[in-house]
Amino acid sequence: MSLFLQQIINGLTLGSIYGLVALGLTLVYGILHIPNFAHGALYMVGAFMSYFFMVDLGAHYWVAMAGSAAVVAILAILCERLVFHPLRHSPPIHDKIAAIGILLFLEAVVQMFWGSDFRRMSSPYSGILNFDGLIIPEQRLLIIAGAFVLVVALQLFLRKTMTGATIIAMAQSRDGAFLVGIDANRVAMMTFAISGILAAFAATLYAPINLVYPAMGHLVIMKAFVIIILGGMGSVPGAIVGGMIIGFAEALGGFYISTSYKDIIAFGLLVLILSVRPQGLFAKGAH
Amino acid sequence: MLQLEHVDVCYGSFKALTDISMTVETGELVVLLGANGAGKTSLFNAISGLVKPASGAIRFEDKQLNGMKASAIVASGVVQCAEGRKLFPQMSVMQNLMMGAYVHRRDRQGNKKRLNEVLELFPILADKASEAAGSLSGGQQQMVAIGRALMSRPRLLMLDEPSLGLAPLVVRQVFETISQINSLGTTVLLAEQNAFAALKIAHRAYVMENGHLVMEGDREAMLGNEQVRKAYIGA
Numbered sequence: 001m002s003l004f005l006q007q008i009i010n011g012l013t014l015g016s017i018y019g020l021v022a023l024g025l026t027l028v029y030g031i032l033h034i035p036n037f038a039h040g041a042l043y044m045v046g047a048f049m050s051y052f053f054m055v056d057l058g059a060h061y062w063v064a065m066a067g068s069a070a071v072v073a074i075l076a077i078l079c080e081r082l083v084f085h086p087l088r089h090s091p092p093i094h095d096k097i098a099a100i101g102i103l104l105f106l107e108a109v110v111q112m113f114w115g116s117d118f119r120r121m122s123s124p125y126s127g128i129l130n131f132d133g134l135i136i137p138e139q140r141l142l143i144i145a146g147a148f149v150l151v152v153a154l155q156l157f158l159r160k161t162m163t164g165a166t167i168i169a170m171a172q173s174r175d176g177a178f179l180v181g182i183d184a185n186r187v188a189m190m191t192f193a194i195s196g197i198l199a200a201f202a203a204t205l206y207a208p209i210n211l212v213y214p215a216m217g218h219l220v221i222m223k224a225f226v227i228i229i230l231g232g233m234g235s236v237p238g239a240i241v242g243g244m245i246i247g248f249a250e251a252l253g254g255f256y257i258s259t260s261y262k263d264i265i266a267f268g269l270l271v272l273i274l275s276v277r278p279q280g281l282f283a284k285g286a287h
Numbered sequence: 288m289l290q291l292e293h294v295d296v297c298y299g300s301f302k303a304l305t306d307i308s309m310t311v312e313t314g315e316l317v318v319l320l321g322a323n324g325a326g327k328t329s330l331f332n333a334i335s336g337l338v339k340p341a342s343g344a345i346r347f348e349d350k351q352l353n354g355m356k357a358s359a360i361v362a363s364g365v366v367q368c369a370e371g372r373k374l375f376p377q378m379s380v381m382q383n384l385m386m387g388a389y390v391h392r393r394d395r396q397g398n399k400k401r402l403n404e405v406l407e408l409f410p411i412l413a414d415k416a417s418e419a420a421g422s423l424s425g426g427q428q429q430m431v432a433i434g435r436a437l438m439s440r441p442r443l444l445m446l447d448e449p450s451l452g453l454a455p456l457v458v459r460q461v462f463e464t465i466s467q468i469n470s471l472g473t474t475v476l477l478a479e480q481n482a483f484a485a486l487k488i489a490h491r492a493y494v495m496e497n498g499h500l501v502m503e504g505d506r507e508a509m510l511g512n513e514q515v516r517k518a519y520i521g522a
Contacts, residue, residue: 172375179366182358
C-alpha cells in the first residue's frame with residue numbers, strides 16, 4: 001500500500017511539472033494558434049537561469065526562481081516581438097519552422113555558455129519526510145504545492161481580472177476582442193510572458209530532483225504536446241488534467257511495468273485516447 | 288461627425304471598396320443599404336481600423352481614423368457591433384457586457400451607471416446575466432452584442448446587419464431599440480438588407496453596389512425611389 005501511495009506522490013510530482021509546462025503551451029496555442037516548439041527551450045533556459053543565479057551568483061533558491069522567471073518572461077516576449085509577430089500573416093507552417101529555429105538557437109546559446117554537461121542544482125529543501133513508511137522528499141512536496149498555487153493564481157488572474165479576461169476573450173473570439181478595443185499585441189506579449197514564467201517556475205521546481213542540461217527540454221515539450229492534444233488544444237483544464245494523466249501513467253506504468261517503458265506510455269496513451277476521442281478530452285467549440 | 292473621402296479598400300488584387308465618400312452628422316441615423324458582397328462590412332471594418340484602406344481618408348470629429356489602432360478607435364468613440372455578433376460564447380452575458388467596457392476599465396463608477404442603462408434597455412439580459420452568451424437565442428445574442436457595444440460608450444455606433452437570421456417579430460424589436468438608442472443621443476450607422484424596416488427608422492440612406500456608393504438620399508426620397516423599391520423592398 002505504501003508503495004502504491006509512493007507512486008501516487010511520484011505521479012502528482014510529474015503531473016504537476018507536465019501540467020505547468022503544458023499550460024503555457026496551451027495558452028499560447030489557444031490565443032495565437034502558434035504551436036510553440038520553442039517552449040521546451042524556454043523551460044531549459046529557465047533551469048539554466050536558476051542554476052546561474054544560484055550556483056554562479058550565490059542567490060537563494062526563491063530569488064533564483066524569481067530571477068529566472070523574469071529572464072524567461074522577457075525572452076518569451078522577445079520571441080513574440082521579433083519572430084512570431086512579424087509572421088502573423090504568414091501561413092501556419094512558418095510559425096512552426098520559426099519555433100524550431102528558436103529552439104535550436106536557444107540550445108546552441110546555452111551550450112556556448114555552459115557546455116553540454118549534465119549539472120546538478122540543489123535546493124535548500126533536500127530533506128525527506130517520513131509519514132509512517134511513506135517517504136516524501138520535501139522538494140516533491142514543494143513541486144506539488146507550487147504547481148497548485150500557480151494554477152490557482154493563474155485561474156484567479158484569468159477569471160477575476162480585466163487584464164486576464166482579455167486573454168480569455170481573445171481565445172474565444174478574436175474578432176470580438178478587436179471590436180471591444182482589446183489590443184492584440186498586448187495580449188500576445190502578455191500570453192507569451194505568462195507561458196515563459198510558468199516554464200521557468202516548472203524548470204526551477206523540477207531541476208533539484210533532475211539534471212540540468214541543454215537537451216533537458218526535449219522530452220518535456222514532447223510530452224507537453226501530447227498533453228495539450230489529449231486535453232484539447234487551447235483548453236486550460238485540459239492541460240492540467242492531461243498533465244496529471246500522463247504523470248500518473250508514467251509513475252504507475254514505470255513502477256508496475258518497467259521504468260524503461262515509462263516514456264513510451266505517454267505516447268501509447270496519446271494513440272489510445274485519440275482513437276476514442278479525436279477532438280481531445282476537453283475540446284472547446286472555439287476552434 | 289464622420290467623414291470618408293475617396294476611400295479604397297483592397298484585399299490582394301480584389302478591390303472591395305472604390306472611391307467611397309460619405310458623411311454622417313451628429314445625431315443622425317444613417318442606413319447603408321446593399322446586397323451581400325456590396326462592401327458594407329468592408330466599409331465598417333475600414334472605419335473600425337480592422338482593415339487598412341489602400342487610399343483615402345477617414346475622419347471622426349477632428350481625428351484621422353485611418354492609421355489609428357483598432358483599440359484607439361474604440362476608445363475615441365467609434366464602436367462597431369459586427370455581423371454575426373462575435374460574442375464571447377463561453378463567457379456569461381454579464382462578462383460579455385463588461386468586456387464591452389474594456390477601454391473604460393478604470394472608470395468603475397461610470398461603467399456601473401452604463402450597465403444599468405443597458406439593462407434598462409434590455410431587461411431580459413438582467414435575467415440571463417449569468418448564462419453563457421452562446422446558449423442564448425439569436426435575438427437575445429443580438430441584444431448582448433448591441434449591449435456590449437453600448438458599454439464601450441460609443442458616440443458613433445455602427446451596426447452591421449443586426450436583423451440577420453432573426454424572426455420578423457424580433458427584427459421589429461431590434462429596430463425599435465436602435466431607434467431608441469439613436470433618440471437618446473447616439474449617432475448610428477446601420478448596414479442592412481432589410482431596407483423597408485431600416486428606412487422606417489432612418490434619417491438618411493446610402494445605397495452600395497459592388498463596392499461603390501451609387502445613391503444617397505433622405506428617407507422619403509429613398510422610400511419613393513423606384514430603383515430602391517425594386518431592388519430592396521420588393522414592391
